Amino acid sequence: MLNWRVAETAREVAGLGTVTGDRAEAPTSELLGLMGARMNFERNAEIFGEEEPADYLYKVLSGAVRICKLMSDGRRQIGAFYLPGDVFGMEPGEVHRFAAEAIADSSILIVKRSAFIIAARRNSGMVAELWTETMTHLQQAQEHMLVLGRKNAQERIATFLLEMARRLSKQGAVELPMPRQDIADYLGLTIETVSRTLTQLERDGVIAMPASRRIVLRNQTTLDRLNDTLAA
Amino acid sequence: MLNWRVAETAREVAGLGTVTGDRAEAPTSELLGLMGARMNFERNAEIFGEEEPADYLYKVLSGAVRICKLMSDGRRQIGAFYLPGDVFGMEPGEVHRFAAEAIADSSILIVKRSAFIIAARRNSGMVAELWTETMTHLQQAQEHMLVLGRKNAQERIATFLLEMARRLSKQGAVELPMPRQDIADYLGLTIETVSRTLTQLERDGVIAMPASRRIVLRNQTTLDRLNDTLAA
DNA sequence: CGTGCGTTTGAGTGAATTCAACGGCTGTGG
DNA sequence: CCACAGCCGTTGAATTCACTCAAACGCACG
Numbered sequence: 302m303l304n305w306r307v308a309e310t311a312r313e314v315a316g317l318g319t320v321t322g323d324r325a326e327a328p329t330s331e332l333l334g335l336m337g338a339r340m341n342f343e344r345n346a347e348i349f350g351e352e353e354p355a356d357y358l359y360k361v362l363s364g365a366v367r368i369c370k371l372m373s374d375g376r377r378q379i380g381a382f383y384l385p386g387d388v389f390g391m392e393p394g395e396v397h398r399f400a401a402e403a404i405a406d407s408s409i410l411i412v413k414r415s416a417f418i419i420a421a422r423r424n425s426g427m428v429a430e431l432w433t434e435t436m437t438h439l440q441q442a443q444e445h446m447l448v449l450g451r452k453n454a455q456e457r458i459a460t461f462l463l464e465m466a467r468r469l470s471k472q473g474a475v476e477l478p479m480p481r482q483d484i485a486d487y488l489g490l491t492i493e494t495v496s497r498t499l500t501q502l503e504r505d506g507v508i509a510m511p512a513s514r515r516i517v518l519r520n521q522t523t524l525d526r527l528n529d530t531l532a533a
Numbered sequence: 534m535l536n537w538r539v540a541e542t543a544r545e546v547a548g549l550g551t552v553t554g555d556r557a558e559a560p561t562s563e564l565l566g567l568m569g570a571r572m573n574f575e576r577n578a579e580i581f582g583e584e585e586p587a588d589y590l591y592k593v594l595s596g597a598v599r600i601c602k603l604m605s606d607g608r609r610q611i612g613a614f615y616l617p618g619d620v621f622g623m624e625p626g627e628v629h630r631f632a633a634e635a636i637a638d639s640s641i642l643i644v645k646r647s648a649f650i651i652a653a654r655r656n657s658g659m660v661a662e663l664w665t666e667t668m669t670h671l672q673q674a675q676e677h678m679l680v681l682g683r684k685n686a687q688e689r690i691a692t693f694l695l696e697m698a699r700r701l702s703k704q705g706a707v708e709l710p711m712p713r714q715d716i717a718d719y720l721g722l723t724i725e726t727v728s729r730t731l732t733q734l735e736r737d738g739v740i741a742m743p744a745s746r747r748i749v750l751r752n753q754t755t756l757d758r759l760n761d762t763l764a765a
Numbered sequence: 766c767g768t769g770c771g772t773t774t775g776a777g778t779g780a781a782t783t784c785a786a787c788g789g790c791t792g793t794g795g
Numbered sequence: 796c797c798a799c800a801g802c803c804g805t806t807g808a809a810t811t812c813a814c815t816c817a818a819a820c821g822c823a824c825g
Contacts, residue, residue: 358663364710365710365711367711367715367719369718377718378718378719378721379715379718379719380674381670381673381674381677382710382711382715382719384700384701384710388663388666389670391663391666391667391670404710404711404715405710405711417657417659417660417663420656420657420659420660421653421656421657421660421664423656424652424653424655424656424657424660425649425652425653425656427649427652428649428652428653428656428660428664431590431620431623431649431664432653432660432663432664432667434620434623435623435664435667435668435671436667438613438621438623438671439667439670439671439674441613442612442613442671442674442675442678443674445613445678446674446677446678446681449678449681449682449721450681450718450720450721451721453780453781454780454781468616469616478596478597478614478616478636478637479597479599479614479636479637480802480803480804481803481804481805482803483599483611483614483636486601486609486610486611486682487599487610487611487614488682489610489681489682489683490781490782491781491782491783492803492804492805493781493782493783493804493805493806494780494781494782495804496804496805496806497781497805497806499805500805500806513803513804513805685812685813686812686813712770712771712772713771713772713773714771722813722814723813723814723815724771724772724773725772725773725774725813725814725815726812726813726814727772728772728773728774729773729774729813731773732773732774745771745772745773
């Protein structure tokens with residue numbers, strides 16, 4: 302997919318060109334080959350860990366990679382599989398939010414990422430910001446996969462409330478802009494389950510609902526625990 | 534988050550700077566204000582539809598937006614909520630893969646995206662490609678949310694098999710690089726359900742499994758139907 | 766010929782769904 | 796002012812799909 306050469310057409314820039322056939326071994330272009338190092342990883346070896354500094358970008362040359370996130374009780378969500386030709390490790394922040402591990406013995410090309418961020422910024426601050434924004438959305442999407450793939454209804458609601466509180470908090474209370482059906486479709490639940498779970502959290506004194514769209518977070522600790530965040 | 538001015542520090546480039554407080558109305562910077570147009574959308578109005586050309590980027594000035602995807606039987610998955618300050622609409626391809634709708638009456642800044650892609654490409658083909666790759670991953674992540682949020686076990690397995698066939702097809706048969714546990718954690722299922730579902734698909738003649746890691750897709754139509762793809 | 770790992774199969778359980786009804790606003794019109 | 800319709804949200808009862816717990820199978824390897 303990404304051959305590390307300058308794309309010639311808009312279609313290629315858009316990532317739609319250069320049909321890839323057999324991807325068992327992806328080509329290492331001169332350009333990046335010079336900048337990076339080739340490393341081999343054994344099956345199940347960690348390529349980078351969650352919360353480790355995100356100083357490099359990675360390209361799969363052969364083998365396969367998974368990125369995954371663990372909950373404190375061991376539940377795991379794999380965010381993506383990367384196969385030969387795929388580039389991964391792009392992060393909007395300073396650290397990786399997922400761990401990356403080799404699924405099979407794999408050869409990986411590793412390059413410093415700072416050069417790209419700096420290049421993007423030097424030439425166009427706006428491009429740098431848009432790229433960063435894209436990486437942020439990617440991160441949020443991958444976080445949300447953990448919610449959809451591995452969390453129960455109560456945990457989903459807790460995560461949702463904390464997300465909303467963080468993003469639009471009016472100090473203490475959250476004013477939800479969306480109806481229950483939208484929350485349900487976001488969290489992969491039914492409207493009834495959303496309603497029941499909110500009611501239960503209110504009965505337990507974790508939240509208060511002066512109105513159906515207005516939610517007061519009463520017990521942050523419990524919400525954090527349900528969200529699997531006690532440290533972070 | 535993204536104030537449309539050139540970031541001054543690496544931390545800002547990384548999207549970690551500029552603490553945002555009340556986001557009820559995001560600032561419209563000069564830079565982009567000049568380039569774009571402000572538009573208002575009523576509650577539930579469509580901002581762009583699935584499969585429509587992705588010619589613009591969007592920034593929420595006030596209100597709230599959802600991006601969502603519908604299955605043919607009406608099941609819906611919301612991929613993200615966008616609140617004031619958020620930029621959305623970045624696509625690696627020529628068309629949007631999600632629809633965007635206003636949740637409440639909203640004011641949206643709209644700018645042509647081509648300028649950014651071209652700027653990124655002119656200055657650094659590699660930055661353009663990395664950004665595109667990031668957008669591709671974002672798209673895949675959002676597609677996967679539909680799987681995790683709304684599909685049953687059979688549909689998840691079908692989608693997974695088609696994805697793997699597309700990405701590493703050796704003509705007809707798929708050689709899976711990962712164990713059942715990884716498939717389970719990717720699809721948000723248990724290893725037992727993965728196994729049972731594969732066995733059932735084999736009994737139904739939809740696939741064949743000459744070995745546990747080798748899968749032959751026998752009935753593409755059924756898989757496509759389970760994947761909710763008859764046209765696309 | 767065991768040992769260990771990955772996978773499959775079976776039986777019973779449970780969390781979220783489905784189906785159904787009801788409650789509470791808000792705005793409109795008699 | 797009240798009646799009513801139309802949403803939106805809540806609550807209840809029964810069902811179901813995937814999960815949990817448990818055991819067995821097959822295959823590679825020493």
